[in-house]
Amino acid sequence: MSEPIIQIRNVTKRFGKVAAVDNVSLDIAAGEFFVLLGPSGCGKTTLLRMIAGFEVPTEGQIIIDGQDMSRVPPNKRPVNMVFQSYAVFPHMSVADNVAYGLKIAGVGRAERDERVREALALVSLNGFEDRKPDQMSGGQRQRVALARSLVMRPKVLLLDEPLSALDAKLRAQMQFELSDLQDQIGITFVTVTHDQDEALSMASRIAVINKGEVAQLATPSDLYEYPANRFVADFVGSVNIFEGKLILDEPDKAAVDCPGLGKVYLNHGVTGPHGADVWVALRPEKIYLHVPGEGKAVQAAAKDAPEGHNFARGKIKGMSYLGDITLFEIILDSGAMIRVSRPNLSRHDQEDFTWDDRVSMHWRADSPVVLLG
Amino acid sequence: MPLFNRTPRAPLEYAKSLWMRGWVLGVMLFLYIPLFVLMAFSFNDSKRNVVWRGFTTKYYGVAWENEQLWNAMMNSLTIAFFATIFSLVIGTLAAVMLWRFRFPFKGAVDGTISLPIIVPEICLGVAFLVFFSTIGWPSALPWPFNMGAIIIAHITFCFPFVAMVVRARLAGFNREQEEAAKDLGASEWQAFRDVLIPHIKPALVSGALLAFTLSLDDFVITFFTSTPGTDTFPVLVYSLVKRGVTPDVNAASTILILLTVVLTAIALKLQGAKALAQTH
Numbered sequence: 001m002s003e004p005i006i007q008i009r010n011v012t013k014r015f016g017k018v019a020a021v022d023n024v025s026l027d028i029a030a031g032e033f034f035v036l037l038g039p040s041g042c043g044k045t046t047l048l049r050m051i052a053g054f055e056v057p058t059e060g061q062i063i064i065d066g067q068d069m070s071r072v073p074p075n076k077r078p079v080n081m082v083f084q085s086y087a088v089f090p091h092m093s094v095a096d097n098v099a100y101g102l103k104i105a106g107v108g109r110a111e112r113d114e115r116v117r118e119a120l121a122l123v124s125l126n127g128f129e130d131r132k133p134d135q136m137s138g139g140q141r142q143r144v145a146l147a148r149s150l151v152m153r154p155k156v157l158l159l160d161e162p163l164s165a166l167d168a169k170l171r172a173q174m175q176f177e178l179s180d181l182q183d184q185i186g187i188t189f190v191t192v193t194h195d196q197d198e199a200l201s202m203a204s205r206i207a208v209i210n211k212g213e214v215a216q217l218a219t220p221s222d223l224y225e226y227p228a229n230r231f232v233a234d235f236v237g238s239v240n241i242f243e244g245k246l247i248l249d250e251p252d253k254a255a256v257d258c259p260g261l262g263k264v265y266l267n268h269g270v271t272g273p274h275g276a277d278v279w280v281a282l283r284p285e286k287i288y289l290h291v292p293g294e295g296k297a298v299q300a301a302a303k304d305a306p307e308g309h310n311f312a313r314g315k316i317k318g319m320s321y322l323g324d325i326t327l328f329e330i331i332l333d334s335g336a337m338i339r340v341s342r343p344n345l346s347r348h349d350q351e352d353f354t355w356d357d358r359v360s361m362h363w364r365a366d367s368p369v370v371l372l373g
Numbered sequence: 374m375p376l377f378n379r380t381p382r383a384p385l386e387y388a389k390s391l392w393m394r395g396w397v398l399g400v401m402l403f404l405y406i407p408l409f410v411l412m413a414f415s416f417n418d419s420k421r422n423v424v425w426r427g428f429t430t431k432y433y434g435v436a437w438e439n440e441q442l443w444n445a446m447m448n449s450l451t452i453a454f455f456a457t458i459f460s461l462v463i464g465t466l467a468a469v470m471l472w473r474f475r476f477p478f479k480g481a482v483d484g485t486i487s488l489p490i491i492v493p494e495i496c497l498g499v500a501f502l503v504f505f506s507t508i509g510w511p512s513a514l515p516w517p518f519n520m521g522a523i524i525i526a527h528i529t530f531c532f533p534f535v536a537m538v539v540r541a542r543l544a545g546f547n548r549e550q551e552e553a554a555k556d557l558g559a560s561e562w563q564a565f566r567d568v569l570i571p572h573i574k575p576a577l578v579s580g581a582l583l584a585f586t587l588s589l590d591d592f593v594i595t596f597f598t599s600t601p602g603t604d605t606f607p608v609l610v611y612s613l614v615k616r617g618v619t620p621d622v623n624a625a626s627t628i629l630i631l632l633t634v635v636l637t638a639i640a641l642k643l644q645g646a647k648a649l650a651q652t653h
């Protein structure tokens with residue numbers, strides 16, 4: 001890999017005594033679709049604004065394309081930003097909005113017109129040149145903001161919660177469009193979002209930020225399937241977490257004794273001291289639901305767990321039918337609660353279970369994740 | 374037979390209530406009858422102008438030929454013009470400063486900046502009289518420089534109004550727009566010129582209008598700061614009224630009213646459509 005386009009070196013940003021960003025180091029490679037994901041107030045937006053130049057780091061360095069930019073003002077940086085509110089200039093036409101940066105840069109009329117036309121074509125807004133922003137929908141305004149940034153041919157495009165103001169359908173569409181656009185023009189995208197679906201669907205890599213620190217940096221599927229800690233497991237997707245003790249840890253198998261869930265068997269080793277306090281994370285969609293007494297359940301559970309079965313019993317306390325899946329809240333015999341989701345593969349699947357039914361559950365031995373922190 | 378046989382009124386259809394209509398009419402009459410009387414009596418064919426003696430337009434001619442009235446009107450307009458320009462600049466800068474920056478004693482500055490609005494005019498007038506005579510402000514200057522003291526006094530009570538209006542408009546400004554301009558390469562000044570000024574333009578128009586009309590009809594402060602040869606229209610009218618109201622004063626006042634109404638209408642029309650379009 002060549003030199004990363006953005007290097008964040010031990011960056012800390014304090015507002016008064018509060019550290020919004022706490023000693024963060026990250027490398028973002030050229031051409032990446034990088035997402036900063038975290039709950040509101042975690043410092044992800046501050047980090048983005050430091051890359052853009054609107055905030056100055058208290059400590060550390062931000063190197064963009066090999067040059068230390070930590071103290072360079074925003075108007076002198078080779079990055080452009082799409083703001084959460086889009087910040088389209090309301091008193092200018094679409095064409096004037098897109099041309100603004102080029103005008104400031106002193107680009108000649110002919111080249112300016114040509115580049116504005118190209119940029120508008122890129123976001124499928126040809127023909128909208130003379131419109132005023134107040135005659136456009138939110139989605140269209142966002143495209144104007146995109147074109148206005150892209151026309152500057154930045155090395156990095158920063159996007160602050162780009163899809164949060166759009167409705168669900170449009171959001172899904174824009175997710176694809178942003179990914180396509182990034183493929184097409186090949187510049188680095190750095191996006192901030194609190195929406196895990198958005199992050200998972202668009203990112204090449206995701207940094208999960210919690211309390212100003214990087215909780216985990218991984219590809220979307222690694223983040224989901226191999227979360228590094230309870231915060232990430234819980235924040236990305238939905239998860240059942242049970243506290244337990246590590247009672248068996250060998251290279252090819254492990255077991256955790258959870259008071260809430262019973263003994264959980266894994267078909268791989270975990271690196272943790274024997275008897276350590278650990279947490280088991282189990283995704284709702286990785287649990288199979290059965291009517292009790294169906295022998296298949298126990299057989300299936302037994303088949304791939306080398307020691308004992310990954311098996312539990314309980315009673316349905318709550319159900320919510322979401323169309324494609326049904327979510328169940330089940331009280332285990334231990335009294336703990338577990339969430340299970342079940343795809344509705346046929347048109348009558350949602351009728352299989354109802355409130356207060358006794359049910360059995362099993363899961364594969366490679367499904368649970370053992371977390372040390 | 375239904376219990377209530379008339380169509381029920383929707384919650385906000387106040388205009389359908391007879392009481393409400395009567396009330397609104399009463400308020401309107403209360404507000405505007407004095408003005409209409411003034412206008413009507415400008416057409417009164419009587420030198421003393423107390424009893425209606427028949428219709429004439431000759432006092433418009435009289436007013437037109439009255440050099441004293443003309444001079445006073447020119448003085449008023451000149452003072453209002455300069456007071457407006459300076460108030461606009463100072464008021465806007467004050468508003469932007471208070472909105473944009475943090476600095477020591479900001480609270481104190483914020484509190485005292487609108488003091489000229491609150492302090493009774495008579496106090497300001499006396500204060501200016503004392504101030505200008507103490508520092509020995511020259512009074513025997515050629516026109517229009519002899520009005521310097523009045524203009525300064527007018528700026529003092531006009532600019533807080535501009536600052537107030539501009540600040541209210543700034544409160545609705547999306548800071549991300551300014552950041553977007555800078556992000557696209559604009560300097561501080563370019564962002565101010567290209568993004569902030571267009572946003573506050575409606576406030577600048579209404580602020581200017583406020584300052585202009587306030588200056589134009591100010592009597593108390595002007596009275597205390599005027600020197601021979603700087604009588605403004607209100608000051609002149611006051612001195613004329615002491616010798617009895619003549620219809621030519623009514624005529625001149627009517628023209629002034631029409632002028633302000635037309636100016637206001639034009640300003641509102643110019644800013645109205647745009648202001649609506651830009652509020653989001």
